[in-house]
Amino acid sequence: MFRAILEALKNLFKPIHTMDYPAKDMELPKGYRGLIEYDKESCIFCDKCEKVCPPGAILFYQPLEGEKEYRYNPWLCIYCGECVRACPKPEEALWQSETKQQSAVKEDAANEGWFVWEASCKQSREDFKAAKIKNMSEEPI
Ligand code: SF4
Ligand code: SF4
Structure with missing residues (x-):
């Protein structure tokens, strides 16, 4: 009992390690994995990023x-x-930038828009494939 009281008293005078968040901004650790950034000028459109993404958060039209x-x-x-x-x-x-991750709060508007976009990307691939097949069949032998 005496030991517990002594520990409690000692802890009262120790420096505080918890963060006063959100009053103070978080200090991000080195190598923080934040939002994905993209540069169209450097992209070679290989689609690898889209293929490996587990939740399908990257799509190409x-x-x-x-x-x-x-x-x-x-x-x-x-x-x-x-x-x-x-x-x-x-x-x-x-x-992967050091820009902080989005809030876990679900953004319905963003996600609904995404499902529309997802369907149009899928359709665009099918249309592209069909147009290519058509062009090949019309080419003179
Ligand atoms: S992996 Fe994605 S971002 Fe990288 S070059 Fe390929 S399509 Fe572009
Ligand atoms: S979830 Fe997809 S977009 Fe996000 S970091 Fe992983 S692979 Fe990249």
């Missing part, structure tokens, strides 16, 4: 002509870094 369009959903992202590891141009085309 495939137009019939021109470059693919990148989309990223920070509310779906689990910040695992697999996309950056798979990217042939890490730190140039794709990297």
Whole structure:
């Protein structure tokens, strides 16, 4: 009993280690895995990031002509870094910033919009494939 009281008294005068969050901003540790950043100019559109992403937080829209369009959903992202590891141009085309993660609060508007986008990306791939097959069959032998 005496020992417990002594410990409690000692702890009263020890420095505080808890953070006064959100009154004070968090200090991020080195190597913090934050939001994914993308640079279209450096991207070679290999789709590796999209293929390895566990929750499907990266999608590319495939137009019939021109470059693919990148989309990223920070509310779906689990910040695992697999996309950056798979990217042939890490730190140039794709990297994990130190920008803090999105709140865990579900953003319904963002997710509903994402499902629409997901369906249109899927459709765009099918349209692109069909157009390619059509072009090949029309080519003179
Ligand atoms: S960090 Fe993980 S979950 Fe987030 S986009 Fe990259 S692969 Fe997907
Ligand atoms: S893996 Fe890298 S280069 Fe390939 S599509 Fe994704 S961002 Fe672009």
